[in-house]
Amino acid sequence: MMWAEKYRPQAIIDMVGNEEARVSLIEWIDKWKKGTKPILLVGQPGIGKTTLAVLVAKQFGYDLISLNASDVRNKEQITHVLGPLLGSTTVLGKPLIFVDEVDGIHGRSDYGGVESLVKILKEPTVPIILAANDDSSTKMRSIKKATKTIKLRPIPPRLLRIYLGDILSKEGSKLVESSILKLVVESRGDIRSMLNTAQLRTTGFEPQTEKSFETLNVEDGVNAFFKAKSYDEAKLIMYSLSIDPREKINAFYSSIITSSLPKDEMLRMLKVLSEADIIYGKIRATQEWRLLRYLDSILLGLYKADSPVRYSRFNLSWPLLNRLMWDGKTIKKLAHVLAKKMHTSVSSFSTFYFPYMLLCMKNKTLDLNIEEHYDKVIQKEMELIK
Amino acid sequence: MRDQANLPMPISNVMWVEKYRPNKLSDLVNQKDVVGSLKQLFKNTSELPHLLFSGSAGVGKTTAALCITKEILGDVWKDYTLELNASDERGINMVRERVKKFSRYAGLDGRIPFKIIILDEADEMTSDAQTALRRIVEDTAKYCRFIFIANNISKIIAPIQSRCAVFKFTTISEQEVISYLKEICKKENVKFDEKGLETINSYAEGDLRHSINMLQATASLGTVNESNVKKTAGLTKTKDAGQVLKLALAGKITEARNKMIELIKVYGMSESDFLKYMNRESYKIKNVKLSEILEIIAKYDYRVIVGANPEIQLSALLAELGKIGK
Numbered sequence: 001m002m003w004a005e006k007y008r009p010q011a012i013i014d015m016v017g018n019e020e021a022r023v024s025l026i027e028w029i030d031k032w033k034k035g036t037k038p039i040l041l042v043g044q045p046g047i048g049k050t051t052l053a054v055l056v057a058k059q060f061g062y063d064l065i066s067l068n069a070s071d072v073r074n075k076e077q078i079t080h081v082l083g084p085l086l087g088s089t090t091v092l093g094k095p096l097i098f099v100d101e102v103d104g105i106h107g108r109s110d111y112g113g114v115e116s117l118v119k120i121l122k123e124p125t126v127p128i129i130l131a132a133n134d135d136s137s138t139k140m141r142s143i144k145k146a147t148k149t150i151k152l153r154p155i156p157p158r159l160l161r162i163y164l165g166d167i168l169s170k171e172g173s174k175l176v177e178s179s180i181l182k183l184v185v186e187s188r189g190d191i192r193s194m195l196n197t198a199q200l201r202t203t204g205f206e207p208q209t210e211k212s213f214e215t216l217n218v219e220d221g222v223n224a225f226f227k228a229k230s231y232d233e234a235k236l237i238m239y240s241l242s243i244d245p246r247e248k249i250n251a252f253y254s255s256i257i258t259s260s261l262p263k264d265e266m267l268r269m270l271k272v273l274s275e276a277d278i279i280y281g282k283i284r285a286t287q288e289w290r291l292l293r294y295l296d297s298i299l300l301g302l303y304k305a306d307s308p309v310r311y312s313r314f315n316l317s318w319p320l321l322n323r324l325m326w327d328g329k330t331i332k333k334l335a336h337v338l339a340k341k342m343h344t345s346v347s348s349f350s351t352f353y354f355p356y357m358l359l360c361m362k363n364k365t366l367d368l369n370i371e372e373h374y375d376k377v378i379q380k381e382m383e384l385i386k
Numbered sequence: 387m388r389d390q391a392n393l394p395m396p397i398s399n400v401m402w403v404e405k406y407r408p409n410k411l412s413d414l415v416n417q418k419d420v421v422g423s424l425k426q427l428f429k430n431t432s433e434l435p436h437l438l439f440s441g442s443a444g445v446g447k448t449t450a451a452l453c454i455t456k457e458i459l460g461d462v463w464k465d466y467t468l469e470l471n472a473s474d475e476r477g478i479n480m481v482r483e484r485v486k487k488f489s490r491y492a493g494l495d496g497r498i499p500f501k502i503i504i505l506d507e508a509d510e511m512t513s514d515a516q517t518a519l520r521r522i523v524e525d526t527a528k529y530c531r532f533i534f535i536a537n538n539i540s541k542i543i544a545p546i547q548s549r550c551a552v553f554k555f556t557t558i559s560e561q562e563v564i565s566y567l568k569e570i571c572k573k574e575n576v577k578f579d580e581k582g583l584e585t586i587n588s589y590a591e592g593d594l595r596h597s598i599n600m601l602q603a604t605a606s607l608g609t610v611n612e613s614n615v616k617k618t619a620g621l622t623k624t625k626d627a628g629q630v631l632k633l634a635l636a637g638k639i640t641e642a643r644n645k646m647i648e649l650i651k652v653y654g655m656s657e658s659d660f661l662k663y664m665n666r667e668s669y670k671i672k673n674v675k676l677s678e679i680l681e682i683i684a685k686y687d688y689r690v691i692v693g694a695n696p697e698i699q700l701s702a703l704l705a706e707l708g709k710i711g712k
């Protein structure tokens with residue numbers, strides 16, 4: 001289990017740092033009545049915003065309804081999800097709404113989302129806590145106006161050092177003092193990332209070295225994954241390879257497709273990648289970014305001890321890649337021009353026009369006055385015709 | 387190479403398929419019902435509804451749409467017509483932007499009753515994009531008419547269908563294809579025999595556009611007879627999709643994938659067309675496991691739609707085909 005989860009505080013008092021913020025929030029919930037301004041927790045990732053909201057709900061007997069930015073991307077969804085809660089509270093117990101990553105609502109094509117959220121914030125019938133990493137953008141202005149801001153600060157190194165030492169001893173793990181200090185400093189007050197990194201350092205994969213998975217590049221990450229001695233090790237590597245999900249899927253794809261695997265194994269892996277690609281496609285289509293957490297577990301299905309797969313950046317042979325980059329580019333450009341002229345799509349043009357056109361040109365019965373810079377590629381394509 | 391016995395053919399500077407595209411609705415091959423009702427609608431141009439044309443490839447849908455724009459807009463038709471097909475970026479925002487820009491630019495000047503937007507291969511648009519279109523159609527109805535064109539009408543969402551007058555184009559009979567080809571042959575001074583033209587039609591499967599292209603290519607070899615037609619027929623890239631299928635079934639996954647990637651990334655065949663041709667070709671290869679093959683293709687067709695990277699899905703498709711080929 002990830003330490004960051006295992007040691008997530010169980011009570012507000014067990015949390016580290018930000019005493020004032022904790023007190024403010026407790027006072028707010030204690031005095032809460034209909035119409036009290038909602039809270040906006042602001043602070044960098046990994047310092048306990050979510051934990052704080054969860055624990056406040058728990059200790060004051062509220063049912064936490066947790067949403068993140070992707071759940072509230074448009075008006076319909078907000079009214080759909082929050083509507084029932086704001087109406088008859090009796091049916092649903094005592095809800096407390098927690099909206100994570102509100103600063104993430106912006107920047108996507110989810111117009112109307114902020115407006116309808118702000119409308120709810122202005123007349124709160126249940127306690128609402130919002131969390132954001134950053135409240136400086138102009139887009140946050142309307143949300144800030146409707147809420148009371150509580151700032152959370154990075155956890156000071158002194159406290160992190162004590163906290164980490166405590167967990168290491170509970171786990172029976174040891175790290176040299178220099179490593180511990182490095183972890184503390186590099187975390188920059190992000191307690192979650194510190195715990196994740198610390199856990200990796202103690203699991204034996206390149207222990208005590210300068211490099212942690214947090215800073216692994218794609219190549220090292222993919223290689224480490226397939227070289228992993230155990231499923232658990234592979235899992236840690238997968239979870240800490242924090243790159244763009246599409247880049248992650250593609251890196252595994254190009255590595256796998258270019259390796260010489262037995263057919264069955266290749267099929268098995270491609271099926272896993274197909275599943276991963278589907279979930280990523282669905283996430284993109286629905287903007288349900290919380291589903292990303294399943295992506296890694298799907299990709300973990302790629303693991304098999306002693307796999308020969310190694311990282312490859314490109315998924316094609318050089319000649320084909322070359323053809324694709326040079327000829328392909330020119331042909332597509334030409335096809336685009338001609339397809340427009342002939343009122344058809346590029347795809348149909350390439351399939352039903354282009355080859356016939358080339359034959360006519362080869363036999364010198366057709367001259368479409370095509371611009372000179374296409375000569376070379378046309379010559380080449382004509383030669384390819386049998 | 388060209389038969390030496392024949393005189394050299396004059397060099398054409400157009401594709402025949404364009405040269406012989408009818409400019410008037412009444413010249414359309416075998417769409418009498420469609421043409422008849424369309425003409426009826428033209429009696430009062432200002433009340434012309436949006437149109438939806440459906441039918442298989444090469445039966446005259448695009449040509450009919452172009453005829454209409456020419457007949458209604460006259461000489462300035464090019465300035466007041468926006469043509470969008472599957473190779474144009476057709477995400478929701480893109481369509482909205484382009485249509486908006488088009489409908490705004492150069493207001494109506496009395497010479498024309500409205501502008502015309504032709505959305506070819508509209509059934510290739512996602513239902514989300516179609517849904518967005520519905521608003522656009524309504525917002526611009528004052529000064530724009532839409533002509534939607536689709537192979538498969540069931541892939542057009544109901545709200546759009548209900549806003550249009552729907553016309554179903556029938557397939558063109560062998561006789562009509564052949565007589566049209568004959569006419570071209572005569573005008574172009576091309577020697578042909580009956581069997582040659584029949585062979586063209588059977589390869590093109592009733593697609594007149596494809597037939598004419600094949601005719602022109604065959605004519606570049608000499609007489610349009612069976613053997614010359616057979617030489618040219620193999621050129622269409624649908625055959626290459628069939629080759630990918632065969633390679634995959636033979637377990638040659640790398641080769642199959644290379645060929646497929648060439649088709650898609652070098653020649654610009656769309657993934658959905660690739661799957662369509664694969665599907666069509668699978669009936670031709672006489673494999674006992676046909677139903678399994680079709681099932682796998684269908685599965686990955688769906689996955690290409692919902693997934694994010696078609697190449698991953700198509701590679702998995704080939705690997706899976708390789709498995710059943712054994």
